[in-house]
Amino acid sequence: MRVLLPALIAAATAVVAAVAVVAPAAPARAEVTVTDSRGSHTFAAPPQRVVALTWSLVEHLVELGVTPVGVADLEGYNTWVVHPPVPAGAVEVGLRQEPSLERIAELEPDVILASDDQIAFVPQLETIAPVLHYTAFSSEHDNEAVSRQHFREIARLLDREAVAEARLADLDAALAALRQRVQALYGDTPPTVTVVRFADEARVRVYGDNSMSSAALKALGLTSGIAVPRSRWGFALKPVQDLGAIGDGVLVYVEPLEKAEALLNTALWQAMPFVRGGRVAAMAPAWTYGGAVSVQYLAEGIVTALESLAAGHR
Incomplete structure (x- = not known):
């Protein structure tokens, strides 16, 4: 056995070496x-x-x-x-x-x-x-749902599918937590919250059905104070005076103001019911025509604005 053992070891080593030589290389990344x-x-x-x-x-x-x-x-x-x-x-x-x-x-x-x-x-x-x-935005599809489809498709292209699913799970968890913060503020009777972007001193873009802002409001359990019909971009361009229809609701405007700073000092603006009632707040910049995760940034901005109003009324 002492004579055979070295020979057996040598033979086994040779077989392993042969296998290592002929083993196929790791497959290239698939198309x-x-x-x-x-x-x-x-x-x-x-x-x-x-x-x-x-x-x-x-x-x-x-x-x-x-x-x-x-x-x-x-x-x-x-x-x-x-x-x-x-x-x-x-x-x-x-x-x-x-x-x-x-x-x-x-x-x-x-x-x-x-x-x-x-x-x-x-x-x-x-x-x-x-x-x-x-085609990210169209009146023929649900913009928020399609943004998720595009996110997943691009993730597949770049071999980042696991990253995409983890980020979407984080997004949904963040929206659920933000909804709880809204409930902590208002209970089961929140006010209407209208999200706008100023176009100039006389006109505003009011966001409604099929907008990413509307998706954020829905995730938070909120509704807009002005009905805007479904459209490609999800907004309607309206004269500033139409904002009076908000009544007892809250107005949140997205910064930057885009040439509308002077509007905030006009008699028309100061006469608005939400201004007189202290129910208007600026919201930090977030893209209202963004990708899947933009809904989270919009929701965070809306909730932070609402919390700032509540703090001011205490």
Whole structure:
């Protein structure tokens, strides 16, 4: 046995070595097929360098932990969208309505994400890289539900599906917690809460059915004080005096004011019932035409504004 044992060990080692040599290499990442507004697209591997030309798509990427190499109107994003912040390293590639093809080409993207604002540029963009086009807002679909679909689709493209599901679970948990804060303020009889954005000194965008703001209100157990019919973007442009219909409800306006600062000092504004009753509050910037997770940022802004009003009345 003492003679056979070394021989057996040597033979076994040789077999293991042979197996190690002939064992197949780890399989390459499988190709991925995703769907956009134009149909199905197949990629040999998940793209690494992504350019996003509309802010809701930028939001999707950042929420998935992906830093886009290029973003349209990054300065505007930092003013109007704010959350989630775009990590350092992203390069501005022109305006959303007029992206810079030259800058995009210099970034050598693996894929370009576009929306309806860029539909006319798609043929030119496709000479640079594959383009995925998403119709995020339409009167023909539920904008909030579709935003979740797009979030999941982009996650599949980038091999981030587990990240997407975890983020959506966090979103739903955050909305449930925010709803409890609203109930703590008002019990079972909350006031109506109307969310607006000022267009100028004379007009406001009142958000209603099919808006991301309306989705936030619904998640919080709240309703708007002004009925706005379903539309593509979910808002109606109304004269400021129409806000008087809010009556005993609360008005929350989204900052920044966009050329409407002077309105707050006018006799018309000061005569509004919600102003006289101290039921108006500014809300921190959040994008009212955003991606899936924008509903959380809008809901957080609404609840913080309502809590500030309640604190002022104590």
